[in-house]
Amino acid sequence: MLKLVSLNKSFTGGEVKTTALDRVSLDIGAGEYLAITGPSGCGKSTLLSVLGLFETCDSGEYWFDGRDIAGWSEMELNKLRRGRIGFIFQDFNLLEELSVAENVELALAYTDVPRQERRERVAALLDRLGIAHRARHRPSQLSGGQQQRVAIARALVARPALLLADEPTGNLDTAHGNEVMRLLRQINDEGTAVVMVTHSPEHAAQAGRTVRMRDGRIEADGAVLMQVAS
Numbered sequence: 001m002l003k004l005v006s007l008n009k010s011f012t013g014g015e016v017k018t019t020a021l022d023r024v025s026l027d028i029g030a031g032e033y034l035a036i037t038g039p040s041g042c043g044k045s046t047l048l049s050v051l052g053l054f055e056t057c058d059s060g061e062y063w064f065d066g067r068d069i070a071g072w073s074e075m076e077l078n079k080l081r082r083g084r085i086g087f088i089f090q091d092f093n094l095l096e097e098l099s100v101a102e103n104v105e106l107a108l109a110y111t112d113v114p115r116q117e118r119r120e121r122v123a124a125l126l127d128r129l130g131i132a133h134r135a136r137h138r139p140s141q142l143s144g145g146q147q148q149r150v151a152i153a154r155a156l157v158a159r160p161a162l163l164l165a166d167e168p169t170g171n172l173d174t175a176h177g178n179e180v181m182r183l184l185r186q187i188n189d190e191g192t193a194v195v196m197v198t199h200s201p202e203h204a205a206q207a208g209r210t211v212r213m214r215d216g217r218i219e220a221d222g223a224v225l226m227q228v229a230s
């Protein structure tokens with residue numbers, strides 16, 4: 001579904017040049033569940049932003065659904081992102097001036113989903129995630145765990161093929177974090193590819209595959225041997 005070939009990305013601030021991604025090559029198949037791990041500053045968030053089409057890279061190739069996106073306009077990239085990619089963040093990134101339902105529906109703006117269907121999809125997702133009774137509330141009136149569920153609903157409402165998650169449990173207590181991990185598992189079981197940045201070895205172990213990064217490079221990439229409790 002997605003292929004990166006020798007991607008490079010650096011940031012220049014004043015005299016200093018930081019290499020965030022150094023010849024990163026990665027293949028992600030439809031429906032895969034992949035965890036990205038590694039020490040702080042190794043390039044995990046940059047990789048996720050590039051995958052999510054929020055950042056462009058300096059050189060290398062990025063193929064999505066068999067198409068090389070090099071040279072695509074901002075409008076074409078936005079369209080691809082809106083239709084195919086969902087994103088959840090550590091700090092939820094919900095808009096406080098909108099209600100919970102409006103936050104979720106916003107992800108369908110500029111799509112060709114008809115108005116009535118938008119409402120139905122939002123209602124069904126809020127119901128599924130156990131927050132239908134909060135639809136008219138503002139995000140700050142909800143607990144952290146509930147806010148992350150709103151963010152998950154927003155990420156899923158356009159039915160993406162790929163869900164990107166940047167430390168989605170980082171601001172949650174253990175119980176709510178585990179709840180989010182269960183949801184990601186379910187979402188993946190239903191066929192959506194999930195790419196998650198995490199510091200937690202237990203959470204990484206729930207993915208089928210772990211990519212370990214160091215200094216902007218992929219240091220290890222492999223299937224995780226799940227430990228089965230006996």
Ligand code: ADP
Nearest residue numbers: 011018019020039040041042043044045046047
């Ligand atoms: P991680 O997510 O693994 O902590 P990042 O992808 O955030 O790592 O950062 C990788 C490197 O790129 C770091 O050295 C970081 O300081 C640098 N970096 C990331 N974003 C920017 C930016 N917008 N401007 C300058 N440097 C950046």
